[in-house]
Amino acid sequence: MARNIHSSPGNVPALRVLFVAFTLIPLRSVTASGQQQHNYFEALQKSILFFEGQRSGHLPPDQRVRWRRDSGLHDGATAGVDLIGGYYDAGDNVKFGFPMAFTTTMLSWSIIDFGRNMGPELRNAVRAVKWATDYLLKVTAVPGVVYVQVGDPYSDHNCWERPEDMDTLRTAFKIDAHHPGSDVAGETAAALAAASIVFRSRDPEYSRLLLNRAVKVFEFADKYRGAYSNSLYHAVCPFYCAVNGYQDELLWGAAWLHKASRRREYREYIYKNEVVLHAGDSINEFGWDNKHAGINVLISKEVLMGKAGYFESFKQNADGFICSLLPGVSHPQVQYSPGGLIFKAGGSNMQHVTSLSFLLLVYSNYLSHTNKIVPCGQSPASPALLKHLAKRQVDYILGDNPLRMSYMVGYGAHYPRRIHHRASSLPSIQAHPAHIGCKAGSRYFLSPNPNPNLLVGAVVGGPNVTDAFPDSRPYFQESEPTTYINAPLVGLLAFFSAHP
């Protein structure tokens, strides 16, 4: 199932929205009555558990998702390297390095900002990061090379097969000096740097390893500039084609290295390259391909703390971006469904919902710590408003929506039963030990029955712009979960479980 989940990149100047006058629509219009109080902590637990269902490689004895088994145990063998481990990105069995790295960065950011709100779940969240970073250390083990994908997406998507049964091509794709990929390498550096902060006091040696590797990978990304979609077009497009260019990942990598290392060279890199690398451009989304909004929000924290006046323009970009998300603003890049869900064209909408809500929440926190608001032309937005908007999105996901449907599997009374996910929809190895071949799986794909294995915590692509949801495997844009939908949600749920 090909998944071109990229929405078309826009070119709306971010600051334009500052001058647009708008009125806020009533924020609680749709679900003001009859809302239930959500159990955010339960949802947090489940959102983290989901990552265990996405694991590739040798599963450890304390694996909690018991219907999964070891898989991908020869990954890397065709290239003579060990690339066992990591995560499947979504409902297929390919290990796509670009979204995996972004997922890791966002899980780490969730822990850095909201780990103190996770209680006993913090341990599981950190383990979810380590499952990714152990793999990212493998793919970056050889200097000047990054393995960015294991699995041939055409071969994989042509089959409906359990990961444990995989007999599709497990080609290992790499970038190097002659086949550059500053986008995926920049994101990998960001992930390693962000994770080094997560492990700084928990495991200083591992943290240093991550940070040192991040430095090397960033050097490589910056020195050999290019888009991996050019170098590896047929392997990565149209699946995770980097339409948005690699400039944002270079700034993003530098921003995380700056935060993790406090070395002056990264501050200078950001300062020097802000204009060259277009820090304020196409700041209309935030996801595995486009980091602009994230860069500006992340760096604004320092501006707000008064530690980096020279980064003031990042704060202005972040303000403009945040204003563009407010309901009532007529903004071509962000719509709201009648039921109140953020909606952006391009499919797998929930990735936008969770990542944009995450930015609303972290920005709100940075503002409240410093008693600031976002100007937004005539209608300044308070930190409380931004939190309220983020919470409204989370509540929609958990069931406050016209269908009264939770979009997280295993949470609430009604949730998606036919998610587009091979391992969840095929019988488990325990239930059906015999091999199920590539095409033999089709009858499970086409079956009207619910999936036999609950992928608890998986959040799917979600309803369309009219709040309708088919709950049907072939509608992959609506029914497929992805790791980068959940990663920012972990932070959101942690915060709201502590501040309901």
Ligand SMILES: *[C@@H]1O[C@H](CO)[C@@H](O)[C@H](O)[C@H]1NC(C)=O
């Ligand atoms: C949304 O989904 C419903 C049900 O599947 C469908 O009838 C409707 O046409 C869809 N709307 C849009 C705008 O895609």
